[in-house]
Amino acid sequence: MKIRWPWLAALLPAALGMLIAALVTSEQFENHRIYLAGRMVFVAPLVGVLLTALVFAALLLQRWTEQHIQRAIREHQAAAAEERRQFLRRLDHELKNPLTAMRAGLANLAWLAPEETGREALHSVEAQALRLSRLAADLRKLAELETRDLECAPVEMGPLLQEVLEVAQERPEASQRRLNLSLPQAPWPLPAVEGDQDLLFLAVHNLVDNALKFTAPGDTVEIRAFEDGARVVIEVADTGSGIPGEEVPHIWDELYRG
Numbered sequence: 001m002k003i004r005w006p007w008l009a010a011l012l013p014a015a016l017g018m019l020i021a022a023l024v025t026s027e028q029f030e031n032h033r034i035y036l037a038g039r040m041v042f043v044a045p046l047v048g049v050l051l052t053a054l055v056f057a058a059l060l061l062q063r064w065t066e067q068h069i070q071r072a073i074r075e076h077q078a079a080a081a082e083e084r085r086q087f088l089r090r091l092d093h094e095l096k097n098p099l100t101a102m103r104a105g106l107a108n109l110a111w112l113a114p115e116e117t118g119r120e121a122l123h124s125v126e127a128q129a130l131r132l133s134r135l136a137a138d139l140r141k142l143a144e145l146e147t148r149d150l151e152c153a154p155v156e157m158g159p160l161l162q163e164v165l166e167v168a169q170e171r172p173e174a175s176q177r178r179l180n181l182s183l184p185q186a187p188w189p190l191p192a193v194e195g196d197q198d199l200l201f202l203a204v205h206n207l208v209d210n211a212l213k214f215t216a217p218g219d220t221v222e223i224r225a226f227e228d229g230a231r232v233v234i235e236v237a238d239t240g241s242g243i244p245g246e247e248v249p250h251i252w253d254e255l256y257r258g
Contacts, residue, residue: 092140099133127172141202150199154192157232158183160201161223168208168221176217179208182224190225193232207236215240 103126165181168174183190193200204223211221215238224235243251 088139092136095132095136099129099136102129103133130172150196152194152196155195155197155200156192157190157200157225157234160197161204161225161234164201164204164208165223167205168212171209171212173212173215177212177215178218178220179212180220180222182222184226190227190232204234204236211236211238211240214238 161181161183165179169179208221208223215221219239221236221238224237226233
């Protein structure tokens with residue numbers, strides 16, 4: 001077992017004390033007493049140096065202990081994060097095929113349902129299956145985001161936001177809401193920004209997706225972008241009820257839902 005040197009520094013005074021005690025009790029000293037004589041001008045600095053050394057050794061020991069604890073915490077967190085990523089990947093893999101089969105079967109049954117009520121019920125079940133499929137895909141993306149390397153390159157924000165709009169318009173909720181995109185054209189369009197195109201798309205898409213989920217039919221969702229000095233500002237706004245005040249502190253919590 002490897003012994004760290006700060007522990008040796010902490011044990012050194014005790015070891016020296018035991019050595020002195022052994023010498024005093026040996027046969028070389030008949031009365032088991034040692035008398036030391038010295039001038040205070042030399043003794044006082046020596047005592048100060050010894051006390052300083054003891055304090056310094058204690059500080060080193062404390063620092064080593066804190067570093068050891070922090071390293072253990074980081075290793076535990078890394079192991080827990082890896083276990084969570086593996087669970088999310090496995091969950092996506094296990095759910096994807098059954099949900100795809102369910103949606104295909106429900107689509108076929110909808111055509112065979114003799115009554116309107118039956119078709120509506122099947123469409124409702126199909127919508128929930130689609131929601132589960134998207135949730136599984138979101139979990140997989142979350143696992144990938146924590147491990148993938150950033151691929152930074154110039155990204156044209158105008159086409160990217162247009163693509164976000166087109167993808168959002170394919171959602172069932174979009175047909176009942178007004179979805180608008182506002183981009184500057186004069187005196188010049190949005191400049192390119194340095195970033196990871198896939199992650200930028202995912203970030204804006206998630207905001208728009210949440211806006212569609214938590215607004216009512218007839219509400220408006222707007223994607224706005226403008227240049228602010230050396231930055232490009234992107235805003236996603238809607239006419240929904242907004243986030244309750246008590247839930248605002250939790251908006252950055254992973255997988256939190258109001």
